[in-house]
Amino acid sequence: EPEVTQTPSHQVTQMGQEVILRCVPISNHLYFYWYRQILGQKVEFLVSFYNNEISEKSEIFDDQFSVERPDGSNFTLKIRSTKLEDSAMYFCASSDRKNYGYTFGSGTRLTVV
Amino acid sequence: AQKVTQAQTEISVVEKEDVTLDCVYETRDTTYYLFWYKQPPSGELVFLIRRNSFDEQNEISGRYSWNFQKSTSSFNFTITASQVVDSAVYFCALSSSGGYNKLIFGAGTRLAVHP
Numbered sequence: 001e002p003e004v005t006q007t008p009s010h011q012v013t014q015m016g017q018e019v020i021l022r023c024v025p026i027s028n029h030l031y032f033y034w035y036r037q038i039l040g041q042k043v044e045f046l047v048s049f050y051n052n053e054i055s056e057k058s059e060i061f062d063d064q065f066s067v068e069r070p071d072g073s074n075f076t077l078k079i080r081s082t083k084l085e086d087s088a089m090y091f092c093a094s095s096d097r098k099n100y101g102y103t104f105g106s107g108t109r110l111t112v113v
Numbered sequence: 114a115q116k117v118t119q120a121q122t123e124i125s126v127v128e129k130e131d132v133t134l135d136c137v138y139e140t141r142d143t144t145y146y147l148f149w150y151k152q153p154p155s156g157e158l159v160f161l162i163r164r165n166s167f168d169e170q171n172e173i174s175g176r177y178s179w180n181f182q183k184s185t186s187s188f189n190f191t192i193t194a195s196q197v198v199d200s201a202v203y204f205c206a207l208s209s210s211g212g213y214n215k216l217i218f219g220a221g222t223r224l225a226v227h228p
Contacts, residue, residue, distance in 0.1 A: 042219065042221060043204060044218070045216060048214065109156070
């Protein structure tokens with residue numbers, strides 16, 4: 001069964017550093033997403049991406065965050081200057097059409113120290 | 114505004130018991146979709162079911178069943194004859210047909226099944 005692949009599975013970074021989280025969505029999917037889950041809390045929507053642009057973003061997704069699909073297969077989330085409160089599990093997801101069951105990646109656990 | 118409420122924070126049962134996880138949602142949209150996801154201790158999100166707002170038929174998949182009632186805005190999930198492997202956090206989620214399909218998650222219910 002096709003999978004969404006996320007790398008790395010765990011990243012530790014120092015406060016103020018830039019991080020890039022990587023995702024390879026399912027190849028024929030057109031809609032891409034990032035979600036965040038702070039430890040022990042609910043999963044929160046960050047951003048959706050369609051047709052090479054952001055289609056919707058939450059208030060969490062401020063100027064410190066950006067997304068990119070640089071080469072037609074990868075989908076990245078960049079955090080420019082990490083803060084302690086950015087520590088969370090970040091999930092990438094993709095969908096082949098609106099409102100179909102998402103496929104989530106296995107997540108990247110980001111720890112900011 | 115859209116909202117998903119999972120009032121049960123934690124449930125503890127003994128193996129072979131039946132357990133129902135509650136989900137209540139709020140939306141003004143007439144077309145929407147409801148989901149259940151399982152998050153085992155390993156952390157990934159496992160898709161269980163999607164239901165659209167026009168399909169109120171209950172669904173059964175093995176030991177899992179779902180009861181969708183628009184009249185009470187509920188989409189409850191029952192595990193029959195629970196097993197230790199069912200121990201996980203279960204999330205209910207909602208999305209509307211408009212926009213680009215962001216999922217609004219409930220806070221989750223942690224299910225512990227003891228031998």
